[in-house]
Every structure is written in C-alpha cells, then in structure tokens.
Amino acid sequence: MKILFYGTRGSIPIANPQSVKTGGNTTCLRVDSACLPKDTWLVVDAGSGMVPLSFDALAAGAKSVEILFTHWHHDHTQGLPLSPLAFIKAIKLSVFGPIDHGLGPREVIEAIIKPPFFPVDFKEVGSHFSFKALELENSRVILIHPEGGLKIFNLEQFENIKNDGKMFPIGKGKYPLQECMVIRMHRSNHPERTISYRFEEGPTGKVFTFLTDHENQDGIPQSLRAHLSRADLLVMDSQYPRDKYDRSTAGFGHATPDYCVRVALAAGAKRLGLTHHDPSSTDQVVEAILAEARKAHGELTQEAKGDAKPSPKPSLKAGDIFVCTDYSTVEV
Helix, strand or coil: CCCEECEECCCCCCCCCCCCCCCCECEEEEEEECCCCCCCECCCCCCCCHHHHHHHHHHHCEEEEEECCCCCCCHHHHHCCHHHHHHCCCCCCEEEHHHHCCCCHHHHHHHHCCCCCCCCCCHHHHHHEEEEEECCCHHHHEEEEEECCCEEEEEEHHHHHHHHHCEEEEEEECCCCHEEEEEEEECCCCCCCCCEEEEEEEECCEEEEEEEECCCCCCCCCHHHHCCCCHHHHEHHHCHHHHHHHHCCCCCCCCHHHHHHHHHHHHHHHHHEEECCCCCHHHHHHHHHHHHHHHHHHHHHHHHHCCCCCCCCCCCCCCHEECCCCCCCCEE
16 A cells, blocks of 8 residues: 655645745645555545646546545645546546535535636536545445445444455455455544544555544544554644644644654554645744654653553654655555
8 A cells, every 4th residue: 555645735735945845735645555446546635736646647547536535624625626537527536525514525516616616617527426425434434345346334234244254245246355445434623524534455454544634632532542543654634833833723623743643652553644734834844843743752752661551662663753745655
C-alpha cells in the first residue's frame, strides 16, 4: 500500500516562495493498493490537490475513481468542480461522505456545482456520478476486492460473516477477507461531522489511518484508540504550534504536534505524518512544528520510563515522525 499526497494544506490553498517545500494544495490524497480493481483509483478528499491528481489519473488510464470525503468544508471539496474527471462521463465517479445538517454527498455536490457558484450546473454532468451516504460511520465497514469491487457492510453483518469464517459477498462473487481491503470509520473531533478512515490491507496486514480535522482532546477515547491502534502509518492534523493554539486557535477544530505524538504513542503507531498545514505556516514554521513534535516525543517517552508501571516499549521513534508534503509518496 502506498499513499500519494497531492494536497496537505488546510483552510485555503496558498502559493508563495516561503512555502515551496511543503506545498500549497489543500487536502487530497490517493491510497494505492493491490486490493483495488484494475484502473480504479481510491482518493480521500478533493481539495485543490484533486486537480493535479486528476491529470495523473487520466494519464494512467483510470476508469473509476472512488472518493471518500472526510467532511464538507471548502478546503476538502473545492477541487472536485475544477477537476477534469467531473466532466469526463466515461469515468465513473463514486462519492462517499457523511450526512451533516441534513445534507449528504449528493446534496453537497449538487450545491457546489451550480450557478451562480460555478458556471456549470451539476445536472449537465451528473450522469457518471454515484453517491453513498455514510450514516452512523462507526457502524459501517467498506470492503474492496480486486475482482468484486466495493461494498458497504453494516458492522453487525460484517462481524457475523467474519466470526462465522464465511466468504464476503462483493459484486458478483464471494471472497475471503484476507484478499480485501477493509476500511473502517470513526468520527473526528471537529465542528462539523467529520470521518477518520482506517485502511487495512488484507494480503499484507498493513494499516494506514487518516485523522485530519481533529482537535485536541483532554483524553483519548477508547474507541478512537482502537480505531488508530497499531497503524503502520498514522497521518494526523497538526495545524497549529502549541503556543498559537493556546493563545488564539483553540476551538477551531485542529490539533497541535504534542497532542499528535501523544495519540500516536497511545495507539502504538509505527510512523506519524503531520498534515493540514496552516496557510500562514511557511516551510520554516512547518519544520518548527516537526521539531516540536519530536521534542514532545522525547519528553513523553521519558515520562513513560519513569512510570511505576512502565508501558510497553513504544514503536514510534522520533525519526519516524515526518511532515507530509504535496507530491510526496509514502510506502506504508
């Protein structure tokens, strides 16, 4: 499994000489796996990074694109109307996302691709779109198989089939779980309904978790800890340095580097990628956030050593914490 980042900014796209290394596209990434059907691309969010991703998808001959939206803020949706994929009807576009304020994927996309906000009305281009609302995200599981395609299961249904050791009906066939990618969901701590996605690659056992737009919490809920547990790669929102968060941005729905490290250590993550960089954060500021995260790692692991009942040796090392940047690829 590989993660290809096309957008790692939060809030708004930027372009300036001080932010060239990190990049300026808003959130968009591709999950590449042998579990996907041929010529199918799996994408998370469609910020402005969706535009360059689309050109790569076209060059690669993609015939189907599955887009998992975390939520409906502009910085995570603005690239879809501008993407050439939205207008090429030979390419199937499947849109997944939460229902928030009574609006699901169809209602949101129809609203943003519509005059006077956009020069083309969705009714002119919508025939190759399909929509799947992810209600009660914690009780839904998505399975993808290279031959069967994609199917959403209720958690109860999924666990019953798994516990009985049976094959999973996907598309026109039935397949063993170990051949599938399993996508689980959990609600994030953000002002609007937001989904964190966990990708489990059956053939390799690799796990990637994406937790963007998630604000600091005093404790780590057990359900979130389980959702992130033993991730080979955890990519997490680290938009604000701790001092800025304490001074002015608490309540905005985003996290700090020390909190990200605390969560990663508690979940047993092997690597931690920091993302959703603030538009005002230059490359220098982003590097300072990385340094702050690595410093927090040292302090937290030192505290753990002094505990009366020390926790198991953490798998995350300071060198395993890194900054996500536009147009980078990470092997899980």
